[in-house]
Amino acid sequence: MFKYLKFMSFHLMALIAIVSITLGESYISMGFAIWVAVYLGGDILFGDDVHTPSYRFPALLTWQLWLALPLTVILVFVCCWQFASQDIGQYGAWISSLTGYDALQARQNTSVFQYGVMVVYLGLVVGVMATITGHELTHRTWDPVSLLIGRWLLAFSFDANFAIEHVYGHHKYVSTLNDPATAPRGRSVYAHIIISTIKGNISAWHIEQQRLVRKQLAVWRWHNKALRGYAMSLAIMMWVFWLAGWQGLSFFVLMALWAKATLEIVNYMEHYGLVRELNSPVKPHHSWNTNKRVSSWAMFNLTRHSHHHAQGQLPYHQLAPYPDAPQMIGGYLSTFVLTLIPPLWHRLMLPKLQHWDAHFATPAEYHMAQQANQKSKIAAYQACK
Amino acid sequence: MLSMFTAKAVSLTINDTLVVEQASVKQTVLASALAADIAFPHHCQVGSCGACRCQLVSGEVKQLTDSAYVLSAKAIAQGMILACQSVPKSAVNIKVNLRQRQLADEPQE
Numbered sequence: 001m002f003k004y005l006k007f008m009s010f011h012l013m014a015l016i017a018i019v020s021i022t023l024g025e026s027y028i029s030m031g032f033a034i035w036v037a038v039y040l041g042g043d044i045l046f047g048d049d050v051h052t053p054s055y056r057f058p059a060l061l062t063w064q065l066w067l068a069l070p071l072t073v074i075l076v077f078v079c080c081w082q083f084a085s086q087d088i089g090q091y092g093a094w095i096s097s098l099t100g101y102d103a104l105q106a107r108q109n110t111s112v113f114q115y116g117v118m119v120v121y122l123g124l125v126v127g128v129m130a131t132i133t134g135h136e137l138t139h140r141t142w143d144p145v146s147l148l149i150g151r152w153l154l155a156f157s158f159d160a161n162f163a164i165e166h167v168y169g170h171h172k173y174v175s176t177l178n179d180p181a182t183a184p185r186g187r188s189v190y191a192h193i194i195i196s197t198i199k200g201n202i203s204a205w206h207i208e209q210q211r212l213v214r215k216q217l218a219v220w221r222w223h224n225k226a227l228r229g230y231a232m233s234l235a236i237m238m239w240v241f242w243l244a245g246w247q248g249l250s251f252f253v254l255m256a257l258w259a260k261a262t263l264e265i266v267n268y269m270e271h272y273g274l275v276r277e278l279n280s281p282v283k284p285h286h287s288w289n290t291n292k293r294v295s296s297w298a299m300f301n302l303t304r305h306s307h308h309h310a311q312g313q314l315p316y317h318q319l320a321p322y323p324d325a326p327q328m329i330g331g332y333l334s335t336f337v338l339t340l341i342p343p344l345w346h347r348l349m350l351p352k353l354q355h356w357d358a359h360f361a362t363p364a365e366y367h368m369a370q371q372a373n374q375k376s377k378i379a380a381y382q383a384c385k
Numbered sequence: 386m387l388s389m390f391t392a393k394a395v396s397l398t399i400n401d402t403l404v405v406e407q408a409s410v411k412q413t414v415l416a417s418a419l420a421a422d423i424a425f426p427h428h429c430q431v432g433s434c435g436a437c438r439c440q441l442v443s444g445e446v447k448q449l450t451d452s453a454y455v456l457s458a459k460a461i462a463q464g465m466i467l468a469c470q471s472v473p474k475s476a477v478n479i480k481v482n483l484r485q486r487q488l489a490d491e492p493q494e
């Protein structure tokens with residue numbers, strides 16, 4: 001039973017977020033504190049999970065993922081309600097009559113500071129619940145329902161087209177200079193967020209355009225999935241505007257950009273500084289792996305990234321831990337924080353990269369790694385021999 | 386009558402040699418070939434690299450992804466498919482260069 005439940009932490013975290021934002025005031029910060037304590041603290045304290053249980057009912061795991069869409073919609077609705085001038089859908093009155101808590105009064109008292117916390121908090125919740133789930137679902141290109149739900153989930157961070165770029169670009173080019181999502185040695189996470197976002201969108205457009213040309217379809221028509229992807233985000237923005245006007249829309253745009261940034265930070269951690277010859281097979285050593293328990297449960301084995309890239313078609317519950325693959329500094333959530341301080345990050349990754357060059361790289365990759373060190377503009381990397 | 390409830394199996398022929406007598410219609414051509422110890426060229430397994438491209442000489446397959454992401458219009462017209470994204474719908478006969486690598490791509494930088 002627990003082997004099914006352990007992947008439901010994002011559902012629980014979404015419920016906590018819905019409750020804390022409904023309650024308003026400093027409850028918003030409390031919700032955020034719980035999120036940080038459970039995920040970041042748990043990641044640091046609770047060690048690894050290297051089990052790969054077999055599942056009799058894998059369809060249940062898929063339903064768990066699909067649930068992310070209604071939860072995300074409810075969450076964004078509650079945020080819009082918090083920002084709106086009216087009591088949209090009588091939600092506040094309903095909460096008050098149900099619980100006796102004066103949600104409308106609390107909403108009046110919610111400070112600008114709490115609004116700021118809400119952006120950061122929601123971006124992270126959406127980043128885990130919508131983006132990572134969207135990633136898993138859009139890999140299932142054989143299942144139209146999963147693909148559709150996955151693209152809508154990604155649209156909450158302006159990124160439905162990740163479904164195109166990631167599968168047909170990133171998985172083909174990972175750890176080469178052709179891949180927008182692989183960060184070369186010496187690049188800071190802040191530069192990566194901008195560069196990877198822009199190049200990823202351009203790449204998705206090119207991939208889709210090429211598909212349409214090959215099928216002799218017009219580019220500026222509805223069968224262009226990249227155009228439809230942008231239209232999906234636009235539809236969500238119109239819905240948010242209709243609910244909560246400019247204030248709600250401003251919140252949503254900031255939140256969605258931050259959620260997109262979290263995805264790029266995760267991309268940054270997953271392949272930083274790794275090299276591979278173009279057209280050579282993708283091996284487990286072309287990703288940074290981690291088996292930290294809490295990250296693996298929260299992000300349903302995205303952490304088992306080495307196997308994910310070696311066999312991209314597998315659903316998450318079949319991914320193996322690969323403890324011998326190159327290991328990230330910590331779990332996803334603790335490593336995430338480290339990337340935000342570039343000098344510290346580059347210093348911590350230096351021994352990891354040196355070890356990679358010495359133990360994992362093929363002779364050709366070793367040579368490419370030396371060139372990457374020279375180009376990194378970091379003296380300590382350039383001094384490596 | 387019962388056959389309605391059991392998954393149909395079809396034969397898989399590669400380069401004119403019958404390699405699997407009863408390939409599952411729930412598995413990809415690539416998976417069936419690999420299970421039969423054929424060194425079928427493959428790599429990404431998500432339909433993005435084209436390493437498993439092969440020609441469908443006869444039979445019918447269901448393609449799990451749009452092969453136009455990877456194969457040129459000319460290749461598709463010639464009946465090329467991606468083995469990792471093709472599930473057989475009937476007995477299939479496939480021609481493949483067992484020594485081919487991924488699709489040649491633009492050089493790095």
